[in-house]
Amino acid sequence: MVAVRYQTTFKLYPYQQVSAQLQAPVRHPVVIVGGGPIGLALALDLGLKGTPVLVLDDHEGAGLGSKAICFAKRTLDIAHRLGAAQPMVDKGVVWNVGRVFHANSEVFEFNLLPEDGHRHPAFINLQQPYFERYLVEAIERARTNGAPIEIRGANQVTAIDPQDGFTTLEVDTPDGPYKIEADYLIACDGARSPLRDMLGLTFDGRVFEDNFLIADVHMKADFPTERWFWFDPPFEGAGQSALLHKQPDDIWRIDFQLGWDIDRKAELDPDRIRARVDAMLSSQTGTVPEYELEWTSIYTFQCRRMQSFRHGNVIFAGDSAHQVSPFGARGANSGVQDAENLGWKLDLVLKGLADDSLLDSYATEREFGADENILNSTRATDFLTPKTETSRLFRDAVLTLAERHTFARPLVNSGRLSVPCTYDGFPHFGPDELQGPAVTRPGAACVDAPAEDGFLLDHLGGSFTILALGLAPSAPVSAHGIDPVVACIPSPSDELTRRYLGDAKQGVYLIRPDQHVVARWPDFDPDAIARAIGRAIGKDS
Amino acid sequence: MPVTLTPNIPDQDGFYDELLRAHEGLSKEQSDAFNARLILVLCNHIGDRDVIRAALAAAK
Ligand SMILES: Cc1cc2nc3c(=O)[nH]c(=O)nc-3n(C[C@H](O)[C@H](O)[C@H](O)COP(=O)(O)OP(=O)(O)OC[C@H]3O[C@@H](n4cnc5c(N)ncnc54)[C@H](O)[C@@H]3O)c2cc1C
Numbered sequence: 048m049v050a051v052r053y054q055t056t057f058k059l060y061p062y063q064q065v066s067a068q069l070q071a072p073v074r075h076p077v078v079i080v081g082g083g084p085i086g087l088a089l090a091l092d093l094g095l096k097g098t099p100v101l102v103l104d105d106h107e108g109a110g111l112g113s114k115a116i117c118f119a120k121r122t123l124d125i126a127h128r129l130g131a132a133q134p135m136v137d138k139g140v141v142w143n144v145g146r147v148f149h150a151n152s153e154v155f156e157f158n159l160l161p162e163d164g165h166r167h168p169a170f171i172n173l174q175q176p177y178f179e180r181y182l183v184e185a186i187e188r189a190r191t192n193g194a195p196i197e198i199r200g201a202n203q204v205t206a207i208d209p210q211d212g213f214t215t216l217e218v219d220t221p222d223g224p225y226k227i228e229a230d231y232l233i234a235c236d237g238a239r240s241p242l243r244d245m246l247g248l249t250f251d252g253r254v255f256e257d258n259f260l261i262a263d264v265h266m267k268a269d270f271p272t273e274r275w276f277w278f279d280p281p282f283e284g285a286g287q288s289a290l291l292h293k294q295p296d297d298i299w300r301i302d303f304q305l306g307w308d309i310d311r312k313a314e315l316d317p318d319r320i321r322a323r324v325d326a327m328l329s330s331q332t333g334t335v336p337e338y339e340l341e342w343t344s345i346y347t348f349q350c351r352r353m354q355s356f357r358h359g360n361v362i363f364a365g366d367s368a369h370q371v372s373p374f375g376a377r378g379a380n381s382g383v384q385d386a387e388n389l390g391w392k393l394d395l396v397l398k399g400l401a402d403d404s405l406l407d408s409y410a411t412e413r414e415f416g417a418d419e420n421i422l423n424s425t426r427a428t429d430f431l432t433p434k435t436e437t438s439r440l441f442r443d444a445v446l447t448l449a450e451r452h453t454f455a456r457p458l459v460n461s462g463r464l465s466v467p468c469t470y471d472g473f474p475h476f477g478p479d480e481l482q483g484p485a486v487t488r489p490g491a492a493c494v495d496a497p498a499e500d501g502f503l504l505d506h507l508g509g510s511f512t513i514l515a516l517g518l519a520p521s522a523p524v525s526a527h528g529i530d531p532v533v534a535c536i537p538s539p540s541d542e543l544t545r546r547y548l549g550d551a552k553q554g555v556y557l558i559r560p561d562q563h564v565v566a567r568w569p570d571f572d573p574d575a576i577a578r579a580i581g582r583a584i585g586k587d588s
Numbered sequence: 589m590p591v592t593l594t595p596n597i598p599d600q601d602g603f604y605d606e607l608l609r610a611h612e613g614l615s616k617e618q619s620d621a622f623n624a625r626l627i628l629v630l631c632n633h634i635g636d637r638d639v640i641r642a643a644l645a646a647a648k
Contacts, residue, residue, distance in 0.1 A: 444624035454632045 049105055049203045049219050056176040059108035059183040062201035068225040075101045076397050078216065078229035080204050080242055082106075084115070084175065085365030085382040086235030087182040091129045092390035094189055094196035095509065098397050101227075102196070103218060105203035109176035113261050113342055116172050116294050117376035119465040121492060122383045123167040128509055128562070131185035132167070135178060139171030140293050145274040147459055148330075149446040151281045155456055164542035165495040166502045170464060172294050175379065207232065207245050207361070214360055231393060232361045235386075240367035246358060250370075252351030252421065257432070258311070259373065260286070260303040262320055262343045263294070268336040270299065270328075276461045278431070278446060282326035284319070288431050288461070289327060298341060301327065302373070304431065311345050348372045350425055352417045356385075357410040364389055369417035374427035374462030377420040384467055385413050391509070391560035400528045401584040408475055408585065416468040423463050430460035467492040470563065475583050480575075481556075481567040484549045493562045496543040498536050503543060506534035509560050511580060516543065517553030518571060526577035527586050531557070559583055591642035 060082060067073045077093060079086045082104030093100040118135065126132035143161070147154040161168055186196050205224070206217040214232045218225055234242040243250060272293050280289040286305040293299050301324060305314060313319065320343055329335045352369035356362060365382030389409045395401035433439035448455035470476055470490035477489050486494055496503045506514070511531035513520060516539045524531060539548065548554050555572075557565040557579045566579040581587050597603045611619045631640050 440620055440624045441628070444621060444628055447621070448625055448628055452629075455628060458628070 049201050049221060051106070053106065054111040055106055055108040056111045057108045057180050058200075059180060060102075060104065060198040060200035061107050062199075062221055064220070064222050065199065067227065068220060068222060072215065072226040072228050074213065074228040074230070075099065076230045077101070077233060077393060078103065078214075078227065078231075079233045079235055080104075080216075081235035081237060081365070081367070082179075082183075082198055082200070083235060083237060083365065084178055084182065084379045085386050086233070087179060087186065088125070088129065088383050089233060089235065089364065089386035089390055090196050090198070091131065091182060091186050091189060091194075092387060092509070093394060094186065094194035095129065096390070096394045097195065098394045099195035100197070101229075102198040103202040103204055103216075104198065104200055107200035109179040111176070111342075112344060113174070113263050113300065115175040115178070115376065115379040116292075116300055117170050117380075117464075118173055118178060119170045119376065119380045120165065120167045120495075121465070121467045122380045123171065124492075124495065124504055124562070125383055125387050126182075126185075127166065127504065128507075129182075129185060130188065131181050134181045134184070135173055136167065136171060138177055138181075138295050139173040140272065140295055141168045141171055142272050142274055142293060144271070145276065147446075147449070147461070148275065148277045148280070149443075150277075150279045152450065154278075154446050154449045154459070157456070164497050164540070166504065167495070170376070172292060172300075174294055174296075174298070177295070178379070204236075204242065207242060209246070209359055209361060212360065230360065230397070233389070233393075234361060234363045234367045235365045235382075236367050238366040238370045240363070242361065243353065243363065243367055246361065248353060248358065250351050250353055252349070254349050254351065256307045257348055257372065257428075258305045258307065258309050258314075259346045259348065260305055260314055260320070260343070261346060262301045262303075262324055263341040264299050264301060264324060264338045265341045266297055266299055266336060266338045268338075270336055275327075277327075278442075278461075280327070282323050282330070285323050285327070290461070291327060299338075305345075306432075309345075314345060315343060317343070346373075350421045350428075352414070352421065355410055356413055357406060362389065362406065362409065364413070368413070369420070371417075371420050372424040372428055374424050374431065375420075375465055376462070377424060377465045380465035381416060381420050384416060385409075387561040388413055388416075394560075395584060401586070405585045408473070412470050412473060415470065415473075419468045420465070427460045427462045475585065476563075476565055477579070477582070478566050478568075478575075481548075481551060481554045481569050483551060483554055483567060484546060487547050487556070487564055487567070489564050489566050491564050493558060493564060494546050496546050497540040498543055503536075504562065506536070507558055507562050508532060511560060511583070512556075512558045513576060514547075514556040514558055515553075515571065516547055516555070518555070520555070520571045520573075522573055524573045524576045524580075526580040527584060529580050529584065531576075531580065557583070590636070590639045591646055593646055 077100045079102045146156045203219045208215040274292040277289040286303045288304040290302040325335045356368045364385040433442045445458045515535045556567045565583045
């Protein structure tokens with residue numbers, strides 16, 4: 048029997064008995080444990096590349112209740128490459144106006160005027176179950192077109208046994224247990240990762256102990272689509288910070304940061320929650336709008352990561368590998384970046400085009416990414432919850448100054464929005480012979496820009512790409528069995544020029560399948576490109 | 589060292605007087621808060637991270 052640990056919002060992959068349950072263990076090239084956002088994104092990426100992948104999840108769909116709501120531009124760009132972004136953007140809420148309050152006063156109001164020349168907004172608010180549902184729907188579409196992806200719901204991994212070169216898994220189902228084998232086992236099984244425990248691995252780091260009371264309320268009346276953030280909210284028992292913002296379906300997410308020593312049961316009393324929510328919602332108009340409590344819960348967060356994301360043929364991605372505080376929405380967003388970093392590398396290794404050691408670079412690159420996210424969320428936490436008298440003095444000074452002077456506003460830190468890290472100085476990148484703009488230096492994730500009739504990222508797809516701006520490559524390039532796609536944009540738009548060329552008239556970029564820049568040059572040099580391909584896949588000649 | 593550590597303020601005594609007068613009538617708590625704001629205003633004016641870092645070191 049498979050224990051039900053949580054209720055599901057949507058049934059996405061109902062249990063079905065498969066013949067493999069009755070046979071001797073079948074070997075799979077890739078088994079992903081966990082059908083959360085990370086496991087699903089990775090499965091879709093691999094399947095679209097034609098690499099067979101099996102996902103096992105111990106439930107049958109997306110969990111009920113509040114988890115991620117903020118999905119950043121890079122995540123949408125990745126989802127777009129995977130053919131899943133449109134319904135996310137259609138359903139998601141885009142907001143521009145935000146207000147920051149400190150106790151009883153409004154510190155400032157801002158308008159996030161979107162930057163031109165990107166297909167996607169800086170982020171959308173969308174409930175995580177929808178995000179997962181749209182990924183599953185994209186998987187179904189891909190499968191119709193022959194992508195070899197299989198998801199088995201209500202399949203719980205109960206034991207793993209790493210062997211030489213593969214791993215044996217014991218899987219429990221409503222029809223009893225069975226065994227399978229995996230060349231590569233990817234643990235996307237969430238922050239409590241049973242697989243991590245099965246391998247006896249630790250999950251430590253700087254512990255940041257806090258409790259968040261989350262109330263999703265269904266608002267019947269009109270209420271502005273704005274983000275309101277309080278430092279030291281003036282409502283009784285509201286904790287150290289409070290946040291209000293909108294999700295689809297007329298749901299508003301309200302977070303109260305309650306601190307560490309709390310009486311969970313008392314805090315979850317609906318009357319107590321309603322008193323706080325009433326105070327918050329009426330704070331600007333004096334009247335309490337009509338609303339219903341949809342979902343309430345208390346979460347605790349810690350900032351920690353595994354020391355290494357790779358243990359032989361078992362690889363960790365998403366929350367199983369790293370966990371951050373919610374400020375800055377870096378959990379799912381960074382996990383999706385794990386998936387896209389790992390997807391193409393696994394694919395090349397399984398196709399025999401790269402050595403297994405390329406997967407080590409997944410671990411080092413994403414460990415670096417996780418550290419950056421942890422650093423960011425730790426800094427936000429230090430601003431939100433000053434640890435000493437002096438840090439409170441400066442924090443309050445920033446808030447006071449921000450009311451009067453714009454210079455102090457960027458210092459206000461209620462969480463920096465998730466942006467992808469740049470793999471500066473990592474061995475699989477370079478050279479930078481163009482010396483172009485910093486945003487697109489080797490290691491960076493390609494930023495979007497208008498190109499031809501659409502957007503640049505549409506030209507990059509999910510394979511190695513030679514991007515030729517303002518010139519045409521004179522010969523095809525092929526190296527180590529890799530034949531990059533050539534994207535040629537003879538007359539780049541202004542934004543494209545600003546982001547990719549700077550003062551240069553032309554430039555050539557080599558771009559990885561995960562849309563990170565490998566190297567760039569002022570001219571088309573096939574030998575240099577071939578060498579950079581070798582470096583990118585760990586085959587320096 | 590990019591930060592100026594040689595005399596640079598004209599009319600030193602006048603400056604010093606002005607600094608103290610800005611704190612007149614403030615409680616200890618208000619003075620502390622004022623100092624914090626002043627530091628932030630000055631750091632923003634300097635802007636250059638190397639200069640600020642050198643100033644932090646010089647003041648230790
Ligand atoms: C309140 C809250 C707010 C958040 N807000 C944001 C936000 O705004 N933006 C953001 O990016 N992130 C946010 N996050 C973080 C985000 O929810 C997580 O980072 C994300 O869910 C991680 O995805 P995952 O796929 O790694 O793991 P999970 O979503 O945890 O999925 C793991 C899956 O593995 C399955 N599983 C576990 N054990 C087994 C087993 N033994 N066998 C088979 N299957 C198993 C589970 O059932 C589950 O389906 C928030 C989190 C919380 C709690």
